[in-house]
Amino acid sequence: MLENSYVDDYIKRVKNGEMVVNTKRKQLIDFLEKKILPYDDLYYYDEQKLNDYIQFSEQWYYPLDAWEKFIAAFVFLMEYETEDVVFNQFVLIIGRGAGKNGFISTLAHYFISSLHGVNAYDITLVANSERQAKRSLNDVRLCVNKKGHEALNAHPPEDYLGEPGEFEAYKSRVSSLETQSEILFVAANSSTLDGGREGCIFYDEFHEMPDSSIPDVLGGGIGKVDYGRQFFIGTKGFVRGAYFDSKYNRCEDILNGEADYNGIFPFICELDDIDEMDDESKWAKANPALDKPLNKRGKRLLKTIRDEYSELVYTPSKRPAFVTKRMNLIEGDMEHSVASKEELEATIQPLFNLDGLIPIGGLDYGSVRDFASCGLLFKRGEEYSFINHSFVIKQFVDVHYGYSNSANMDGGGRKAPIRKWEKEGHLTVIDEPSLNPHHIIDWFIDAREKYGVQKIVADNYKMDILRPLFEDEGFEVEVIKRPQSVHPLLAPRVEDGFANHKFKFGNNEMMRWFTSNVYVKETNAGKIFDKKEEVKRKTDGFHALLYALYCANELDDQIDVDSFLDFTSSLNW
Structure with a gap:
């Protein structure tokens, strides 16, 4: 186990409750205790340089705080093998x-x-x-x-x-x-x-x-x-x-x-x-720098923040800057996940009975070199069931998710379990340099035979190629030319659907993964749905759902067979 007095003391004070720290600093300590500190055979602190730095700083500048010494220890953490x-x-x-x-x-x-x-x-x-x-x-x-x-x-x-x-x-x-x-x-x-x-x-x-x-x-x-x-x-x-x-x-x-x-x-x-923010002990x-016991500069800082906080009553316009700069928080949900963990877990509900219901198709064909995602949206009452299937390019999932490495069968915290999802039938891995659009056409043809889907909603990408292929097969296609322009219109329906547990994805863990990778961003035009990370955290399935929701009102005219039979059986003929 790696040992250093500055690191050990900092962690001890956090665990003993002597320091008030936020969740992400607690997560940092957990990360260090799992990934770094146990491996004294791989890493070592350059104690000489660390102590030289601290002595140099405190001789010529100022006494360092505990958090600065804690970070400094990792500035001078070295790897034996590379000496870097x-x-x-x-x-x-x-x-x-x-x-x-x-x-x-x-x-x-x-x-x-x-x-x-x-x-x-x-x-x-x-x-x-x-x-x-x-x-x-x-x-x-x-x-x-x-x-x-x-x-x-x-x-x-x-x-x-x-x-x-x-x-x-x-x-x-x-x-x-x-x-x-x-x-x-x-x-x-x-x-x-x-x-x-x-x-x-x-x-x-x-x-x-x-x-x-x-x-x-x-x-x-x-x-x-x-x-x-x-x-x-x-x-x-x-x-x-x-x-x-x-x-x-x-x-x-x-x-x-x-x-x-x-x-x-x-x-x-x-x-x-x-x-x-209203509890000074949490600042x-x-x-x-507000960790106790406060030093001279900590006391000066606390007084300044108190003064600014008191001013908010009289000058509310200063609140956004105070919250963002002093409290390091974005107020008003300017940015947040599209669904909480609990809301995602609620989508595990089995799909309702689909008999007699015709779905709207959704398609996100964002790139021919990584993912494309198809979906079928059904509605019964106020609830939605969504069937999703994705096509992925083998080279992409090899590079980013280790698909060909059998050890990654179940994925893990850092890699999506592509091979597992393939086995469960949620995706098809395509060994082609780019995705042949006929894979998508064929999937919707099969879906039409099984569920009767007639209409497909998609964004404008590659629709100059796809639209004629769909129409040749007898499908109706609705193209959303500027997808982000409809996000503010759909945001209330999406947020209501997750908050009130109206979405059912069944056992499709991949669809929950797509959704977990989406965050909501406030703009002048309203809320838009965006990726949390550009490359690995894919959102294609969620956007296929979103496009289908654009025409979800058309599903309201369908007769709910179960409800109709319940109604007729209750009649006194």
Whole structure:
């Protein structure tokens, strides 16, 4: 078992209830205790570098908090086999005021120093504005040039009698003369950036990044120098559907055991519920600088947050910023899963009697190289039964789900059990470079023979090919040209269906998987349904259901045979 006093003490305090932490930090500890800490034969803490960093920071900057020492221990966690870092990406999502920039400054300064001891270990500080990007560089520059810190300064005042230090500090850069490493800053503009040979990149306020272009460009240089690291620092912010959300969702998957960590260390501090905002004792969930006992900066921060909280009564317009920035929470369900765990479990109900009912067909043909999903929607009274079948390309499921590896028969937390679902009849694996549309046509022909389906609803993708094929077989086709435009119209029906347990998927676990991968996003136009993750977490079956629901009113005119027979038997002829 790996042991380190800072890690062990932090975990002990959490488990003893001495620290108030949120669910995701508890999940992080569970992850570490399962995946990292038991393997002292694979990993080790570089205690020398860790202690050097802490001593350096506390001598020249400020006393580090317990959460900073906890994270730092994993910054210097090494792998025996590769002699490289175990975690090369640190995602730090923390409420405003915790001292994230100060933490960045101490790490950046130490990384370029002779104590770290890596030559040409350059640091790039990235933010959306030059002012924000310069913040940590200014911290380091002021530290080096501060009176009393002459032992750091390569060019101390003439009256200084001691040995000059190793650092040159200017407004545009800070350099170490001993390691030939430097700290630079850039404002985020991917059109003018290029990946270099950085040892470490800090993405400050990364919640404002519209997409992954900046990390894609700059991150290309990571790995050319030993111990490459990237730090993503921010709060939840107000930019939805952008880079932050994809990073956050990936961290959630890691913490939920649904994805490999792949070098990512997810440290997320947030309230677990909006009601906790009114309980001051819960604020430390979003901001670890409020952990007790409070130090001087913690007391100052608490006073500031109290003042801002009190102001909300008189200035309600400040509430969104307070909730998002201070409490690290998105209020008002701006984004949430389309169905809760309990609502998904309710869909396990058996399908009702389908005799005499004609369904509406739904089709999501999002890509010819991964998944396509067909469905039949039946309605009886206020309830819906949905039969779903998917076609998947073998190469795609081999790469992303390990389909050809027999060990993945039952999938697991990180891999969808494609082979199991195939055995259960919920999907067909197609060994073709791209999906032949006749597989879909044939499935609906069989469905017509069995259930009488006549109408199929689909989005516009590939319908120039599919529509003539369907119509040649006698099907009626309705095309939704702009699918997201109908999401706000269908959202009430979808939410009501899950909330009141009106959807029945039977034993189709794959359909529940499709649905669990969907989140609801608030936009100016209304609610839309989107993917939680772009590649592996497929949503095709859910969208086939959604398209069929678009024409669900047409199912209202059907005669419910069971209800009709019950009615006629009750008559006194």
